[in-house]
Amino acid sequence: MNSPKYFAVVPAAGVGKRMQADRPKQYLPLQNQTVIECTLTRLLQADVFTTIAVAISAEDPYWPELDISKHAKILTAAGGKERADSVLSALKSLENQVQADDWVLVHDAARPCITSGDMHKLIETLKNDATGGILALPSHDTLKQVNGDNIQSTLDRRTVWRALTPQMFRYGVLKQALQQTQGNLAITDEASALELTGLPAKIVEGRPDNIKITQPEDLLLAQFYLEQQ
Ligand code: CTP
Ligand code: MG
Secondary structure: OOOOOEEEEEEOOOOOHHHOOOOOHHHOEEOOEEHHHHHHHHHHHHOOEEEEEEEEOOOOOOHHHOHHHHOOOEEEEEOOOOHHHHHHHHHHHOHHHOOOOOEEEEOOOOOOOOOHHHHHHHHHHHOOOOOEEEEEEEOOOOOEEEEOOEEEEEOOHHHOEEEEEEEEEEHHHHHHHHHHOOOOOOOOOHHHHHHHOOOOOEEEEOOOOOOOOOOOHHHHHHHHHHHHO
16 A cells, blocks of 8 residues: 555635735735745645645635746635635545545645644654544633623633644545535534544644734734744
């Protein structure tokens, strides 16, 4: 048997509503390029992926203007209504070059501070696993279960982690889980699709600087982290 290959899927078809900018956040400037160029450059530099499939909205005028959209290792796929639809579409675009046991690392376009170190840690930890898992962060704050603004109880911090990306799963397993759960709005990451199908996924502790650009202040924070790295 050949050893499994590694593919990346980058959902980049969101509109960035919470960012309140004049364009989707993946096209805002960061370190003399755009956010998505930072992210894709880092994935290319990890030097593990056979192909990187990027899900892009049909109405996106920015992507075709970027040189990186024509990179030999980058494949453009159609975006979907929800993030999970975009991921499924990108997975399907890889169909003719991937085997069920190959690995797919799904990584948000909006996380430009991902390091090669974290990608390789995820791969090394999970490469012999049957299913896969995700980068995640333990919570430093005390966590409250609430109802409206009323505190109900305190959660055991050791049992709650924050899900990041990349999320790494076997191609066949992930595609089937996303197909089975299609249309379910509770699926906000790949691991939640796996959870609903009852398959176990692992957590691997990631770096806290792997932030997702969500609100305006996050862009400055990303700039700071990139300078520090
Ligand atoms: N995404 C996608 N397809 C969608 C929705 C989101 O590919 N239909 C992508 C985004 O482009 C982003 C990633 O999924 O890279 C994480 O989503 P999020 O941070 O929620 O981005 P947006 O949906 O663009 O932002 P917002 O929720 O504020 O509108
Ligand atoms: Mg969103």
